[in-house]
Structure formats: C-alpha cells, structure tokens
Amino acid sequence: MDPALDFRPIPEPTLRRLPRYLHLLRSLESERETVSSTYIGKELGFDAIQVRKDIEHTGLIGRPKVGYTVQALVQAIEQTLGWNDPRRAFLIGAGSLGTALLGYPRFAESGLDIVAAFDTDESKIGTTIHGKVVLPLEKFDGLVKRMHVLVGILTVPAEQAQAIAERAVLAGMAAIWNFAPVTLRVPSHVVVQNEDLYIGLAALSQKLSLQLRQGALHEKEGHDAVR
Amino acid sequence: MDPALDFRPIPEPTLRRLPRYLHLLRSLESERETVSSTYIGKELGFDAIQVRKDIEHTGLIGRPKVGYTVQALVQAIEQTLGWNDPRRAFLIGAGSLGTALLGYPRFAESGLDIVAAFDTDESKIGTTIHGKVVLPLEKFDGLVKRMHVLVGILTVPAEQAQAIAERAVLAGMAAIWNFAPVTLRVPSHVVVQNEDLYIGLAALSQKLSLQLRQGALHEKEGHDAVR
C-alpha cells in the first residue's frame, strides 16, 4: 500500500465492515492458518473484491493463491482500529442500558476498557455490576482529571445528557460515546459518537416495507419471495 | 420529484440522516411554522444542500424564501420511513438490554410498537417491564402465528440468537432486529437489521486517535486543537 495513505482516515464504509471481518476471523483463528477474500466475502455476504480493498487499508499484504494469514489479518485490523491497546473509559448512568453495556462481552478486546460506572442512585453506589464498581457522580470530575480517562460512555436519561457531557469535557475527556437520544453540543475538539437506535429502526422499517412490497409482487406473479 | 423515483429505495446515507432531522423537527413543531434547509443544516452540522437533497427524497416541496412547513416535513419524513403506522413487534430476551429497550422512549412514534416480551426466566415471566408483559418463551411461536407479528427484537445471549431467529422465521416473522453480536443465517426473504455496537466503537476509536494525533500536531505548532 502507498505509505502516504497511512495518515488518511479509513473511509466510513470500510470502517463499518472491519469489525465484522474481525469477528469472523477471531472465530477462525483456531481452525485455519490462512483465509481468502473470497471466503470472507461469502461468509459475510460481501463482494470479494470489496473485502480485498478493505484489507488493503490495513496495510497487510496477502499471498496470491494462498490468501491472508488469519492471525496476521486479525492483528492488522486490530492495529488499524486501534484496538490492540484498549482505552480506559468511564460509564455514566448505571440504569438498565448502562448495566447492559457493563455486561457486554469483549469490549476489552475491542479497544474499550470500562474502568468504573457512575450514578446518583444511593442504592446503586458501592455495588458492583458485572465486576465494575458504581461510584457516586460527585467523584466523577475529580477521577477523570486524576486518572486521565479520555472516554465517557453516556447512558443517562436524555434530559441529563447535555449537562453530563459538559462536565466530562470540562474535566478533560476527549471522546463521548453517547447513547442518549439527543444531539450534544460540545467543543469541536471533542469527539462524539452517537449510538442512535432510531437510525437502525429507520433502516429496518425501510428494508421491511421494501421486502413486503416485493414479496407481494412476486406472490402475484406466482413466485416465491426471494431476494 | 420525479414520480418514477417513488419506488427506488432511499439511499442509505439519506436514511441515516432522516431520523435526525425528524428528531429536531419534532422539537421545533411547537415553536415555528416553517424551517429552512439552512437552519436544519446548521443545527445538525450538515450541509444545507445535502439537507435539501434528502428532503427531496420524501417528495415534499418547499417554498422559495420561506422554506418548508415544519408540520408537513415531519409528516413527510414519517411517511417515508413508514413510521406513521407503527408495526407490532415481539422482544425476545428480557435481560438488561431487553429491559433498556422496553423502556426506550418513543419507539411507538418511530414505527415500532413492542407488544410483549418473552423470556425463559421463571422469575420474570408474568411480570411487566415498562408496561410490557413478559411471557414464557413457549408461547412465542404460537403467538407470532396467531397475531401475525412480523418483527422480532433479539436481545438474547449470542449463543441462543441463531436458534431463536430460526424459530422466529419458522413462525412467520419477516424482520429481525438483532442485538446479539453474531451473524444470523436466515432465508433471503427475511430482513435482518444488526445493531452492532462494535461498529460504533470502531468509529469512536478511529475518530479519537485521529483527533489526538491532530491535537498533538497542533500543540507542537503552538495552536489550539480545533477541528
């Protein structure tokens, strides 16, 4: 790969596919030595050429006829995503969503090390959820500063999200993974990743009505509904 | 808009932005009569031309100098997304993630009407979570058939996801909103929407390392870190 490309950001569509490759490859690591773009593509429903192009972005070079070494590919993708050394994060809001995230498997293998959770609910403070301690929100700002934790995971109710985000930024956080359905206003140097369920819902609605329409069409023609 | 376009699927990037417009517009409905693409763009950080192009996909026509009627735009987007009459859905897996989803606000206004939840945990069965009853999993297949519920929300552990998906399909479901971090194998006529948190995490990691790199660069040059 042209080394000048090293500093270009990975295109968004590629970035969305890399984690899926990684997931497949990890499950393959114990079974196979090498893997071809054809195999990955077939397995995940992508075009083989596209897979090859995506892999190119990681800088890994494969071998004609053989394919890619699974282990090397896993490492290359992890490297590209910056997942090889996990970043420490605080989670704010230990409600049901927060609890779910604390129990989510393998975040640590995906670049994120949730160090502790914060909440204002007296009954939760001091307990541990999935092995992570819940601390009082008052301690948040101080600990962010002291421990230089850069990533905040926001799982608070929508009304509180903006205020907490501002506290996080003020304390020195550089990135916010936002699960509250609001648009956060933060300084431009702060990274915000919105996890907006409504987007997924929009995609689902759209695909479903398309499918139903086509299905109805095919039924009329006396065919099976096949994509 | 060219009426021949009515049957073309909305481009994915547009589809991802429409819910965000909608969210903003709903909060505007009580305050303003009309809104311009410039305003929406500035508010959400998109290009005004892009906003206009996206709105074009809904088929709504604005008025020069005035902009779009907020109410009409809300309706047009809802119509386009198919959110004006919500689809009934079953949620399977009333763990913490399932609980969080049951409590998620305004799904009903976003095309999804969660009718009931299913679980195998005796202690949960018969209880209600955020107003939805939890039923025993044995009743799932029968109720899907009887009530013609087309959408299943999968919040079960990864190991069980494939098996439950197959039951859902067999019972007649047409779409699965999958929160388990696995690739489901389903017949091609079944729509699957994967809600993969690792994708969001990949985007976050990428943006953050880019930002930190730039920040460091600017510091060296004695500037503030500004995007």
Next chain:
DNA sequence: TAGATTGTTAATCGATTAACAATC
C-alpha cells in the same frame, strides 16, 4: 504446470457539492 488468488489499474456508479435560474 495449471489454477486460484492476490495487487494494481481502469471503469462505473452514486452521493455530495456547486452553480444558477425560478420565485415567494
């Protein structure tokens, strides 16, 4: 060797951005 699979270079496609006339 022959065939599979890579990396590279080019063609296609579609989304974003720009330019501008129409118009309230």
Next chain:
DNA sequence: TAGATTGTTAATCGATTAACAATC
C-alpha cells in the same frame, strides 16, 4: 422591490466494481 431560499441541472468526488497481469 431585493434578498433569501427553493428546485434543477451540472461538476466533482469517492466508493464500488471490473479487468487483468503477477505469482505462489
């Protein structure tokens, strides 16, 4: 009216797809 904002048409950009020589 003049200026803001739309819809339309064209230009640009980047991602996907195709073609093919290199090679294990």
